[in-house]
Amino acid sequence: MGEFELLARIRERLPAAGSRVQLGSGDDAAVTTPGDATATSVDALVEGVHFRRDLASPAQIGHKALATALSDLAAMGAEPGEAYVVLGVPDDFGEDACMELLDGMIALGEETGTTLAGGDLSRATELFLAITVVGHAAGPQELVDRGGARPGDAIVLTGALGGAIAGLKLLEDPALETGIDLDWRVGQAMGGSTRQATEKAAAALRRRQLEPTPRLGAGRALAATGATAMIDLSDGLGGDAGHLAERSGTALSIDAEVIPRAPGSTELLATAGLDRWQALNAGEDYELLAALPPGRLDRAKRAVGAEEGIALTQIGEVRAGSGVEIRLPDGRLLEPVGFDQLA
């Protein structure tokens, strides 16, 4: 089956387009009626760099590719609109695998209100994806960039960190699951035995690595409650906080001890021989880091809880100066090293 036949099969599978899409996949270009402002982001995912085919199913690869792209729209506080998908397909990744990959993307698209509005296919020697996402807003002033943090602002974090790297370690070595030694009270709180709680935690960690959740609701809630700067944590806390600090022309002071950790991740990382603090810089948790005037903190916590069902935690503050200081409990500072794919 050739490119055109596969594209036709893909188009048949696509659900109805969103109301902004006047002309979807199948013409020279998609035609949309955008909001007064659009946020557009592109992301590349390459086999062996961003995912491993022996650890992730095609549907999970599709999910993750779209999720990481949408995470950038979440970090702007944009309403997701359209996604455009480029797929480089090696000979040993068949048509059914392509359709499965697409299904993973369609499912997340439906969940988030994102229309797959176009794409392109090519032969390739390795599997790669390039995803473009377009989000909408009533005007440019509704969107939150990285550059508006001011001294005195609170630094807030959605959800918990460390889950993605713990999930990766667990996928690479399933025996590490026995290293998750949850307190019996966690099992009780989750309504089962410690063993069941361990299994649930392990499944959640794997999901965290393979099927991350773009924090779109939290991003819009933070934008609406007055976030002055925002970024998603794709490359790791130190590196991404550094981007926000640099663009804002401020310093960031972060208290590592108050950062919520994904359940089970700390024990698992210890068993895997990874430093729990360094793990903060491992990236791929796709939580949001934002700066917020302290007076908006309570409202933002309620809004993020209502929109996304997760906690918003103050983990530091913005100060005059430059750079990022991540303080550890023993007084040392964590080197804010980014996760650099081309290094």
Add this chain to the structure above:
Amino acid sequence: MGEFELLARIRERLPAAGSRVQLGSGDDAAVTTPGDATATSVDALVEGVHFRRDLASPAQIGHKALATALSDLAAMGAEPGEAYVVLGVPDDFGEDACMELLDGMIALGEETGTTLAGGDLSRATELFLAITVVGHAAGPQELVDRGGARPGDAIVLTGALGGAIAGLKLLEDPALETGIDLDWRVGQAMGGSTRQATEKAAAALRRRQLEPTPRLGAGRALAATGATAMIDLSDGLGGDAGHLAERSGTALSIDAEVIPRAPGSTELLATAGLDRWQALNAGEDYELLAALPPGRLDRAKRAVGAEEGIALTQIGEVRAGSGVEIRLPDGRLLEPVGFDQLA
């Protein structure tokens, strides 16, 4: 040098953003204030499939990638706005090569009024590019899709065909240049000897393959003068005409003999042992094929000449029915086979 340093070096090189771009490369997403309608298209270019590094310079690869993407906007009659670039970079494609590739893209961007507004980089085992382009229009009705051709419409073509495949053959075998046996009158008309004319024609054919011109001015002129359907010829005349016929629910009747040929291409193809008619289906000429009410023909010819300095030729007409008929001078029909990358 890592991804972030290379991205910073790239951002330094970017010219000033267009007026629609509120926030360019370097944040989670680019922020733009779009027109009331946008046309968005994505294109993948993969080493060994769409280009060869031994035949094209990095700047030419960059030019061609952006040109093929912009050609889709030309086929909608859209005004080009922004481009987003994903680059998969193998180890043997260094930083300087990346910058050269970018320079090729920037030059075409400036020529066409396209802002490079964002991108992503990844390591890869082969060089690949994925380009997203966004064009703007005052409303969806200003844009021309493939589906509006009506029986009785004239089928028109911008420029000439056959240049891209002839250029490819010439790049693969430079000795073919001696096969270009131009009439001495062509040399005279070009203001020099036959030898000089041959060299000029050869250079033009190579450029046609390596640095195609997106027909943006012609596309807008055709849209403004009432084109009912339009497509760019990337995959070959037969295949692309077939897409237009299918989406319009009509038949297309094309007279192969009246199709203008790139100077020198017919002789060269004959020397290379390629059928001159089959060459019409080789693709990559990136000319525009449009349907147009016959009453608009003269106006459209003048507008395309004024905007783009090229001819617009009627090569057939739209009829009731389905399918594409490409008539050859001997009465045979040319099989309208598309150029299928995944075949």
